[in-house]
Amino acid sequence: MDRVFSRAALFAVTLMAATAGLGLWLGDLHGQTAPAVLRWGTVHRLSGVLAALMVVLVNSMAVTYFIGTGRWCREVVETYGLDGSYIERSRRIKRAAFPFALMGMLAVVTIVALGGAADPASGRPGTQQWVTPHLLGGLGLAAMIAWCFQSQVPQLRRQQGLIEEVMGEVRESRRRRGLDVE
Numbered sequence: 001m002d003r004v005f006s007r008a009a010l011f012a013v014t015l016m017a018a019t020a021g022l023g024l025w026l027g028d029l030h031g032q033t034a035p036a037v038l039r040w041g042t043v044h045r046l047s048g049v050l051a052a053l054m055v056v057l058v059n060s061m062a063v064t065y066f067i068g069t070g071r072w073c074r075e076v077v078e079t080y081g082l083d084g085s086y087i088e089r090s091r092r093i094k095r096a097a098f099p100f101a102l103m104g105m106l107a108v109v110t111i112v113a114l115g116g117a118a119d120p121a122s123g124r125p126g127t128q129q130w131v132t133p134h135l136l137g138g139l140g141l142a143a144m145i146a147w148c149f150q151s152q153v154p155q156l157r158r159q160q161g162l163i164e165e166v167m168g169e170v171r172e173s174r175r176r177r178g179l180d181v182e
Helices: 003-024 035-080 085-118 125-174
Strands: none
Touching: 003 035, 003 125, 035 085, 035 125, 085 125
8 A cells, every 4th residue: 555655645746846836937927918828827727726636635545544444453353353452553553644644635725725815817806915825835835745645654554564463363363263264
């Protein structure tokens, strides 16, 4: 799981970097009327939406993984009468990872909100004053999102190690009972 997560996270960070690069290249769109520049502004907005969706997807993958493997761990421990400490370890690992997933999702929502506030295409007055907060917030929060992704990887590895331990116990239990062992 950590390889899939890492690759998806890298893709999300790459999308955020490309979106930021496009935004920096465009500069402030206020007062711009050239159709080509305005089209690139639309590309920036759409790439931002894609990057935001990818960030949420990657964090959701981690959350779903921890929920699913935590339940699996509980059911296997109860079924095979294994040491209950496996369940508690799984819960601790999940609790260590969830804040990073939540921070990453909230950060990307903040970037999108700042972008919406700065968007001259919205037709709202006062959008120009949000350009700098969107720029600084977008760069800083994108770095925080990358850090949140990186902080989840060790927890994914710990959970995978726990699963392997539980599977070892299951194999041993099945061997003792004379059941098939793969």
